[in-house]
Amino acid sequence: MLLADGPVIHPAPFDEISFDLCSRRKDVVMMSADLSKYCQIIRVKNELPDQHLDVGMAEQNLISVAAGVSKAGFVPVATTFACYATRRAYDQMMICMGTGPLTGIVLGFTPGIANPARIHHQAAEDLGMVRAIPNTTVIDPMDVTEFQQAMNVAVDTPGLVYMRGHRGDTPRLLDPETYRFELGRTYQLVEGSGIGIVATGHATQWALQASAILTEKGVAHSLLHVPTLKPVNEREIADFCFAHNAVVTVENHQIVTGLGSLVTEIVSDIGGGPKITRIGIPNQWAPGGTLAHIRAELGLDAETLASRIEGAVS
């Protein structure tokens, strides 16, 4: 059983993760563009100052300095909001960090609708942008357990690694005793038949909530969690999709270029697959406010999501 018995909420997951990582790995440098407080990198900044580097409110500088830091033998973890990493410094990510073999991690916090400030702070297209960079690793962890384990893998993965981060109250859903994050693996969190749900990142939390409702209603379904979007495990995704009557993808991202597109590409390349319904942020600006409000507005709250998934078979 990969899921823990009951979720434990961690109020500042990356503070623990970054401090633990930097305490063990003296070659890791936590970098920030004036957002350490808002990405919750407090202990490293205060207690391990040699492993903390702030470049000022300058994301192009963050990424290009990080590339230099890696060329001096360190493993940089460039942290900022996902919107800034991708929108303001995409060229630096691709050219400075993405064309060489050295490990460099970009952590995009408050991705998708996980930020209350609408449009400018909501990166609804980051996964699509970074998965278009050749040889890049793209990870969207679903909870504290996976975030921590994926960071441990990322620091030993060659090349550019883009990962989405979690901040603030974040559940520990996966049991750290039984769960092992491996790059490129997918994880079936709910076994069943009928509707195959594929989800990643924050949206796997939402899919689990919807799954509980579907189970209560007696709607047959399965749930596959796909934390690694690149290099993606095409075989496992294809096997899962072709084993179900209908497939629904759920993501904290625009329904173009992200997980839904990825699953569609894989199934379409084979041909003759099930109908795929893509659920996520539609082609519109998402509203601002609390996550609960935004989810409700976009039909991503647990009840509506469950109904939309159930309706996808017809």
Add this chain to the structure above:
Amino acid sequence: MSLMSNSRVTALELMAAKIRRNVLDICMQRGGYAGQGVALADIAACLYFDEMRADDAGWFHDRFVLSNGHDAIMTYGALAEHGSYSMVDLRTYNADGTKVDQSPIEGQLGFEITAGSLGQGPSQAAGIAWGERMKGNDKRIYCLFSDGELQEGNVWEAAMFAAHQKLSNLVYIIDNNDLQATSRTQDVLAVEPVPEKFTAFGCAARRVNGNSITDILDAFAEAKTVKDRPFVMVCDTRIFAGIDCLQAALPAAHYVAKHQADWNAGLAEINRKITELEGQADGS
């Protein structure tokens, strides 16, 4: 200036002339950024054959970061004299399928970064300088970029960062040639006064005659006396400086196609210069 012997200067002038010859030899095959390569030969001679220290493996102890891919031709001309590239290989520059990229990708010998997207070298060099200092290494980091790149905001983010971090192991070398892709820099978007701008950002900066071996060596020496900030050499150069006939014919050539230049006239002029300098070197 007392350390600057005549023989040292003559040897570097001769090296610069050979670099210019190599640049023409390479670019006459299929065209290239010949004007920049020729103009930067004096800086390259001083950098590769005087300033940067050798390591035990036949490479360099210090690190050079080329920010503008176009100027790779300068590095090729110099590394041919260093012996790390053959002219046979370098003559494939700009050919389909060559391993000698006109604008190289990170990892190619002599190139620390992928440099074709402009304005990204200064930050990467600053990151390297920060990391080398953090490791306690005495390596010095040199980064070449162009006056046109000063129009990219990323350069000024780098300058602020490097000054804030007091990266005195970092030297920025600016190819201040008043020429960018389509026109003179002062006509496209003026960047002067360059030294004053870097000084205002917290760096030490001085204007250098980029075609004077003595001035370049003097600036490199001065850079080592600055202990609390990066040093910026604003090197005034002009396209094709050092080969008069080509400079007269192509004073504003951002790129030179094969048919555009009288390569043989240029080679004849630089070969005469090499012979003259070899005579001086023998006599000194």
